[in-house]
Amino acid sequence: MKKKFNKIAKNVIDLEIKGLKELKKFINNSFNKAVEIIATCQSKVIFGGVGKSGLIASKIASTFSSIGTPAFSISAADCSHGDLGSITKRDILILISNSGNSEELKNIIQYANRNKIKLIGIVSKKNSILYKASDIKLLIPEVQEAGFGIVPTSSTSVQLALGDALAISLMDHKKFSKLDFRKFHPSGSLGNKLKTVEDLMLTKQKIPFINENKTIESGVKIINQKKLGILVARDRFLKTTGVFTDGDIKRIIQKNIDIKKNKIKNFMSKNPISVEKDTLAARALSIMNDNKITSLCVYKNNNRNKTIGIIHIHNILKSNIG
Numbered sequence: 323m324k325k326k327f328n329k330i331a332k333n334v335i336d337l338e339i340k341g342l343k344e345l346k347k348f349i350n351n352s353f354n355k356a357v358e359i360i361a362t363c364q365s366k367v368i369f370g371g372v373g374k375s376g377l378i379a380s381k382i383a384s385t386f387s388s389i390g391t392p393a394f395s396i397s398a399a400d401c402s403h404g405d406l407g408s409i410t411k412r413d414i415l416i417l418i419s420n421s422g423n424s425e426e427l428k429n430i431i432q433y434a435n436r437n438k439i440k441l442i443g444i445v446s447k448k449n450s451i452l453y454k455a456s457d458i459k460l461l462i463p464e465v466q467e468a469g470f471g472i473v474p475t476s477s478t479s480v481q482l483a484l485g486d487a488l489a490i491s492l493m494d495h496k497k498f499s500k501l502d503f504r505k506f507h508p509s510g511s512l513g514n515k516l517k518t519v520e521d522l523m524l525t526k527q528k529i530p531f532i533n534e535n536k537t538i539e540s541g542v543k544i545i546n547q548k549k550l551g552i553l554v555a556r557d558r559f560l561k562t563t564g565v566f567t568d569g570d571i572k573r574i575i576q577k578n579i580d581i582k583k584n585k586i587k588n589f590m591s592k593n594p595i596s597v598e599k600d601t602l603a604a605r606a607l608s609i610m611n612d613n614k615i616t617s618l619c620v621y622k623n624n625n626r627n628k629t630i631g632i633i634h635i636h637n638i639l640k641s642n643i644g
Contacts, residue, residue, distance in 0.1 A: 421446070532566070
């Protein structure tokens with residue numbers, strides 16, 4: 323009979339959940355100090371560990387780099403053969419070890435202490451070398467592992483969660499925004515999701531400006547030339563006063579209004595819907611859909627009367643945002 327592994331899987335997950343719940347009890351003022359000191363680092367944050375903890379160190383370092391904090395991981399074994407030179411006095415060293423007594427870490431710990439390099443230890447045992455040598459001690463719970471209680475599972479989940487908690491807390495401390503995050507993720511689906519209106523908008527000569535006192539006939543010529551289906555009307559002070567669309571033209575023609583004599587300002591839509599340049603493109607698309615329009619005026623620094631760009635729905639859809 324084929325063995326079902328669902329029970330084993332659920333047991334592993336239960337053990338890891340139990341470990342994470344225990345971890346919450348260990349978050350204290352040392353955690354606050356760790357975030358604050360990392361935030362003041364003028365150089366690099368260097369992570370290290372042995373075995374599975376070393377792999378967790380690499381993942382956390384990658385997360386830190388993705389939020390604008392220069393970080394990398396080091397091999398504990400290689401540090402005994404020259405790689406200690408990659409650690410400087412301006413760096414912050416974060417070592418991760420469940421036991422805190424791994425032989426491979428001793429040389430790194432001694433080097434850090436001897437050179438007064440700030441050391442943060444993530445460890446589960448108070449009587450360990452790492453705990454005693456650390457400037458900031460992040461104690462984690464001793465948890466039950468899955469697989470006869472010997473395979474690093476719950477312990478690495480706890481280490482990873484603590485690293486993620488440090489990273490997200492650091493983001494908050496440094497006021498790291500979605501726009502900041504986008505700078506380090508320019509490609510792929512994530513980069514697309516974080517694109518702003520400024521990334522996609524039409525600017526300068528491509529904006530279909532027209533003076534509000536021009537005739538509708540003049541407007542028709544510009545709309546046909548720019549092929550955006552919209553005009554941005556401005557007064558003599560170059561302030562945006564409204565928008566005039568190809569839909570307005572159709573309605574005017576249906577009413578037999580003289581397009582050679584009547585002015586744009588008498589038929590335009592005043593107070594056009596507009597967005598700030600740092601608005602996410604996905605948000606701009608939502609605004610267009612909600613208002614059943616295809617273009618938005620773009621401004622900056624709360625100066626809604628000064629149009630610096632036009633964002634068209636086609637610009638957004640071509641970028642695979644939707």
